[in-house]
Amino acid sequence: MDREQLCMLKELMALEFTVLEFHLYLDTHPTDQRALMEYNSFVQQLSVLKRQYQDRYGPLTWQEPSAYPWQWINEPWPWEICYE
Amino acid sequence: MWIYEKKLQYPAKVGRANVQMAKYLITQYGGPDGELAASMRYLTQRYHMPTPQAKGILTDIGTEELAHLEIIATLVYKLMDRASLEEIKAAGLGAYYADHDRGLYYVNGEGVPWTAAYIQSKGDPVADLHEDMAAEEKARATYEWLIDLSDDPDLNDTLRFLREREIVHFQRFGEALQIVHEYLDSKKYF
Amino acid sequence: MFTPNDQMRLARAYVPFQIFSKRLEPMEGLLKGTIFPELYFPYQRHKK
Numbered sequence: 001m002d003r004e005q006l007c008m009l010k011e012l013m014a015l016e017f018t019v020l021e022f023h024l025y026l027d028t029h030p031t032d033q034r035a036l037m038e039y040n041s042f043v044q045q046l047s048v049l050k051r052q053y054q055d056r057y058g059p060l061t062w063q064e065p066s067a068y069p070w071q072w073i074n075e076p077w078p079w080e081i082c083y084e
Numbered sequence: 085m086w087i088y089e090k091k092l093q094y095p096a097k098v099g100r101a102n103v104q105m106a107k108y109l110i111t112q113y114g115g116p117d118g119e120l121a122a123s124m125r126y127l128t129q130r131y132h133m134p135t136p137q138a139k140g141i142l143t144d145i146g147t148e149e150l151a152h153l154e155i156i157a158t159l160v161y162k163l164m165d166r167a168s169l170e171e172i173k174a175a176g177l178g179a180y181y182a183d184h185d186r187g188l189y190y191v192n193g194e195g196v197p198w199t200a201a202y203i204q205s206k207g208d209p210v211a212d213l214h215e216d217m218a219a220e221e222k223a224r225a226t227y228e229w230l231i232d233l234s235d236d237p238d239l240n241d242t243l244r245f246l247r248e249r250e251i252v253h254f255q256r257f258g259e260a261l262q263i264v265h266e267y268l269d270s271k272k273y274f
Numbered sequence: 275m276f277t278p279n280d281q282m283r284l285a286r287a288y289v290p291f292q293i294f295s296k297r298l299e300p301m302e303g304l305l306k307g308t309i310f311p312e313l314y315f316p317y318q319r320h321k322k
Contacts, residue, residue, distance in 0.1 A: 009091065009095075010095055010301070010304075011300075011301070012091065013091065013092070013093065013094065013095065013304055014300035014301040014303070014304040015300050016093075017093065017094075017300065017303060017304045017309070018297075018300040018303055018304075018309050020093075020148065021252070021297075021303065021308065021309045021310065022309075023144060024141065024144055024145065024148075024252070024253075024256050025256075025292070025294060025310075027137055027140040027141045027144060027256065027260075028137050028141060028256055028259035028260055028263065028291075029259075029291075029292075029294070030137065032294055034294060035294045038297065042300075059090070060089055060090050060091055061087055061088065061089045061090065062087050062088070072090075077090065078090060078091055078092045078154065078158065079092075079154070079157060079158040079161050079162070081092075082097075083095035083096065083097045084097060094304065214287070217287075217289075227317075228317050228320075231317060231319065232319060232320065244307065244316065244317060245304075245305075245306075245307040246307070247307070247317055248306060248307025248308055248314065248315075248316070249307055249308075251307075251308070251313060251315055252307070252308050252310070252313055254289075255289060255292060255313060257289075258287075258288075258289025259289060259291055259292070261287065261289065262288065262289065262291065265286065
């Protein structure tokens with residue numbers, strides 16, 4: 001995996017992690033409006049970056065259109081990546 | 085249902101192959117306080133939670149634990165992958181090799197296979213949430229002993245991430261417990 | 275030791291509710307394992 005892709009992948013991990021943290025917080029604080037606003041804003045940012053990443057490097061999840069041949073099985077799989 | 089995302093939650097690195105560490109670390113894969121036990125515990129307890137907050141938090145933390153299971157698998161895979169047979173024998177993993185080669189299997193550090201007896205599902209939300217909070221503390225302690233055993237800064241970086249997640253999960257279960265208590269009290273004295 | 279208030283009862287465990295105030299930037303949060311600074315308790319190795 002080249003530098004550029006790895007860098008984008010880590011950005012994606014960071015945004016997704018932020019969304020997860022707000023998600024868990026909101027499960028037990030469903031009426032915290034400030035946290036909800038932050039959550040919605042990060043969901044928006046995440047979806048933009050995910051779109052860019054998938055357009056460039058192929059599908060990250062189900063129900064994504066695929067170029068030919070079937071892109072889902074392209075290597076590397078997550079455990080094969082060198083994250084250095 | 086569940087949908088797979090083809091990425092790790094955290095960029096899991098190891099500095100070098102290390103079979104001895106793989107042998108210690110695999111307990112977080114298939115051991116009593118490991119990630120498989122955590123995920124299975126929360127995902128099966130959620131059906132008897134009385135409030136939406138508790139159903140949500142058990143579903144979501146149970147799902148996050150699957151992401152942690154994948155991180156542990158990645159670490160063990162990387163620690164074992166390039167190891168020679170000599171190194172495997174020297175680390176006391178000859179018996180493991182005879183059954184699995186370098187394949188991943190749900191065992192603790194001593195080779196005992198995962199069992200549902202590691203978890204409970206009492207059907208009592210207060211008792212189950214206490215078990216969940218204790219499980220987070222036991223996993224936190226396990227990560228600390230693993231960090232003590234390891235001299236690989238890259239590996240420890242990921243172990244520290246996983247340890248911190250246990251603390252956040254404890255906090256959320258504690259909040260869910262409070263919400264459940266308030267709900268049960270309100271029913272009693274209505 | 276803290277003093278229980280009148281909404282607390284004996285024989286019950288209490289974890290104080292987090293009140294969200296600030297958060298870390300996404301990359302810093304990821305590397306620390308939480309985006310909430312008040313929940314960040316890093317491990318200090320024991321002397322053994």
